Amino acid sequence: MLAYALRRVLISVPILIASTFVVFVITALSKSPISELRAKNPPPPERTIELERQRLNLDQPLLERYWNWLLGLFRGDFGPSVQSRMDIGAEVVDRFLVTFRLIGLAMLVALILAIIVGVISAVRQYSGVDYTSTFLGFLFLSLPSFWFAILLKQAGISFNNAVGSQVLFTIGDSSVYVTGGTWAEFTDILGHMVLPTISLALLSFAAWSRFQRASMLEVLNSDYVRLARAKGLRRGTVMRKHALRTALIPLTTVTALDLGAIISGAVVTEKVFQWQGAGTFLLDAISNSDVYAVQAWLLVSATFIILFNLAADLLYGVLDPRIRYA
Template identity: 65%
Template sequence: MLAFAVRRIVISIPVLLLSSFIVFALGTLAGNPLAPLLAKNPPTPPNVIAAETVRLHLDEPLIPRYFSWLGGVLHGDFGPSVVSTTDIGSELASRFWVTIRLIALAMVIALVVAVVVGVISAVKQYTATDYTTTFLGFLFLAMPAFWLAILLKQAGIEFNNAVGDQVLYTIGASSIPPPPGLGAQIVDVLGHMVLPTISLALISYAAWSRFTRASMLEVMNSDYIRLARAKGLSRRTVMIKHALRTALIPLTTVTALDIASIIGGAVVTETVFQWKGMGDFLLQSIRTDDVYATSSWLLVSAVVVIAFNLIADLLYGVLDPRIRYA
């Protein structure tokens, strides 16, 4: 298993380099970070323009700039930002934990709900329960992420107005200033996560529950399931120990592939709820044509995607002994 994990990591390195280079090149060609200075009236002094050009390495060709930035990343230097007072590495580090807690909690909730709903829907195929879960699944699947987030935010505002107190938080990842005491701060952060987490989880749950249902139906019609029932095993044991374990393999694949779209959904969700996370940092970087910040954001996101795909590959061996032994 260790050799397999090392092999997967080595294979991922060229993918990581290629994706980072493409974004770096596109960001470089898409705009000029000095455009705001050039458009100022009265005009910016030429020596200021020249100094910024050197600081941002705009006087260097594309390929040397990329490798210079990549070499800096390996030493913890993510390059100069268009905003001279901004340290890209520090910004990414602080904002990463804001976003990753949202993504992790939303994925856990979505997976648990998707597995439970998918199994129940498969066991009760073509019943009222199945039709209801199918309708809800397609409803959330068809609903845009930004629209669902806006609806939940408005619902939270209306609920707070109805009870006359701040029960559901609709702005920010935490209160400013934070409440005194570690316990109060943890409760405050969790309170701010309720609506964004529900918004992100519902979009993911909708697709995953359909995959779970389809996979369970396919497994339940397999010969080894009939054999297990014929041997006298209880329905519960057959469903959980034999059917569900095999049915989770396709869901693992889909979850790993969807992590990129979940990160994209987190960008939208953070924008609606005004979180200062990775999404807000990406949008700021794009607006200011900050190539180094945008490329660094993608590099971190690509590492997360590759890590989740590696975890999925390792889970295959846990779920199916045939893969582990092979």
């Protein structure tokens, strides 16, 4: 298992390095950070524009800028922002901590629901439960993420008005002033996560449950499962040790590949619920033509996607020992 893990880690390193180059080149060629400065009326002095170009390292060739930016990453320096007082590295860390607690909880909820619903639908194929889960799956798949988030927000507001108190939080990732200590702060953050988590989790669950159902049906009809039943093993043992373990491999692949889509969905969800997370950070950086901030966001996202796919590769070896010995 150790050799298998080391091979996967070594493969991920050049992929990460290549992603830094692609991220830098695409964002550097997209728009000049001083375009907004030149568009001001009246225009600033040419000397001011030249000093800003030097501060943002725009006077350097592209490859030299990339090399200096890459060296700065090892020191925790993501480059200068168009907002001279903003530390991009510190801001990215704070914003992604907010976003990843939403993504983590949403993925956990979606995975649990997908496994339960997918297994039950496969075991009880063509039953009422199977048809109902299929209908709900396609329903959630067809819903645009921003529209579903808006519906949940309006439903939360209507519910609060009906009961006459603030039960469901619809704005922000936490309250400004919370009294009562650590436990009160924790419950406040958890309360603000309810609606955004439902919005993000149900859209992911819809696709994952269909994959889990198809994978479970394929495994249940395999020869080794029929052999296990013929040997007299208990139904629960066959389902848990022989069927479900193998059926989780395709779901692991889909979950790892969908992380990028979940992060992009979190951007929309945060905008609807007015969270000050990584999604808002990205939208603000794009509107301000803050190239280094956009590069930092894309780099952190790419790093987590690569790490998540690496974790999925390692999980393959846990679920199916034949993979790590191949």
